[in-house]
Amino acid sequence: MPVRSPVPGQPVRTDVVPVTSQARFDGAVALVTGAASGIGTAIATRLAAEGASVCIADRDLPGASRVAAAICAAGGKAVAEPVDVADRRAVEACLDRVKAGLGPVDVLVNNAAVVSSTDLKNLTEEEWDRDLAVCLKGAFLCAKAVLPDMLQRRKGVLLNIGSVNGSHFYGDDAYSAAKAGLVSLTRSLAVRYGAYGVRANLIAPGTVRTPAWDERLRRDPDLLQTLAQWYPLGRLGTVEDIAAAAAFLASDEASWITGTTLTVDGGLVAGNAVMAQHILGPFPTE
Numbered sequence: 541m542p543v544r545s546p547v548p549g550q551p552v553r554t555d556v557v558p559v560t561s562q563a564r565f566d567g568a569v570a571l572v573t574g575a576a577s578g579i580g581t582a583i584a585t586r587l588a589a590e591g592a593s594v595c596i597a598d599r600d601l602p603g604a605s606r607v608a609a610a611i612c613a614a615g616g617k618a619v620a621e622p623v624d625v626a627d628r629r630a631v632e633a634c635l636d637r638v639k640a641g642l643g644p645v646d647v648l649v650n651n652a653a654v655v656s657s658t659d660l661k662n663l664t665e666e667e668w669d670r671d672l673a674v675c676l677k678g679a680f681l682c683a684k685a686v687l688p689d690m691l692q693r694r695k696g697v698l699l700n701i702g703s704v705n706g707s708h709f710y711g712d713d714a715y716s717a718a719k720a721g722l723v724s725l726t727r728s729l730a731v732r733y734g735a736y737g738v739r740a741n742l743i744a745p746g747t748v749r750t751p752a753w754d755e756r757l758r759r760d761p762d763l764l765q766t767l768a769q770w771y772p773l774g775r776l777g778t779v780e781d782i783a784a785a786a787a788f789l790a791s792d793e794a795s796w797i798t799g800t801t802l803t804v805d806g807g808l809v810a811g812n813a814v815m816a817q818h819i820l821g822p823f824p825t826e
């Protein structure tokens with residue numbers, strides 16, 4: 541029986557993308573939002589180290605410029621662009637400049653985020669709107685801005701940075717709702733545009749020490765050591781752990797992976813070892 545293409549008028553794709561392990565992004569253009577800090581910086585740096593021309597897009601332009609300069613100093617190619625991902629006009633203008641300067645975007649990493657940690661009862665409408673606007677609407681606006689070129693070129697990678705908060709409760713209620721929404725948006729993008737060669741995936745990190753933790757650490761300097769005990773692998777994540785996963789999902793090595801969530805969390809959401817040991821006694825080591 542003939543196979544029907546999911547895109548009317550288009551043949552079923554039977555091509556297999558060749559895989560190379562070195563310089564997986566030679567000639568590619570990547571745009572990473574929120575790349576002036578933390579995980580975004582690490583992802584941009586990793587993609588640049590593997591050959592991509594990278595746009596460091598952030599509302600913090602001095603920070604973005606510093607990251608771009610560091611990448612260039614290390615022999616990579618990077619530019620800094622100011623953008624507020626929650627502002628459609630700013631996103632479109634940013635994408636126009638990137639396209640004119642570097643070319644159409646091959647890899648979009650929606651990483652920018654803000655988090656309001658107020659207790660749900662006291663969370664203001666403004667805080668709720670801000671978290672949803674940056675974490676969820678921002679990803680929609682950026683995807684919408686890059687999609688026309690991706691669809692026309694029949695290739696593209698959309699990578700959303702979610703959180704374990706998108707599937708489990710750890711506080712930060714509005715942020716968590718936005719991250720859960722991002723899982724659904726990822727599936728929509730993957731299913732709607734897969735037949736056009738566009739892949740969409742989400743990484744759900746656990747705790748990673750970045751400037752996002754500064755304020756909480758001022759309140760409790762031991763917080764990260766306390767949190768580490770809940771992680772089955774016995775440590776928190778590093779920005780490089782997340783960047784490695786991002787580079788994999790963005791690369792052709794993941795060419796048959798779309799619509800999925802890759803949880804990168806040292807085993808956190810797999811279960812609760814501390815609770816289990818209260819029930820069972822200490823886990824035997826031999």
Ligand SMILES: NC(=O)c1ccc[n+]([C@@H]2O[C@H](COP(=O)([O-])OP(=O)(O)OC[C@H]3O[C@@H](n4cnc5c(N)ncnc54)[C@H](O)[C@@H]3O)[C@@H](O)[C@H]2O)c1
Pocket residue numbers: 573574575576577578579580597598599600603623624625626650651652653654674701702703704744745746747748749750751752
């Ligand atoms: N650090 C963690 O423990 C952790 C855990 C789970 C998920 N994450 C996710 O990883 C991603 C990066 O987090 P991080 O810890 O590196 O955060 P971070 O606070 O260090 O960096 C966030 C960056 O986003 C930028 N940004 C904020 N609002 C923006 C806007 N409207 N437009 C453009 N840029 C904006 C900031 O200027 C900053 O450079 C986020 O999506 C976050 O939700 C982080």
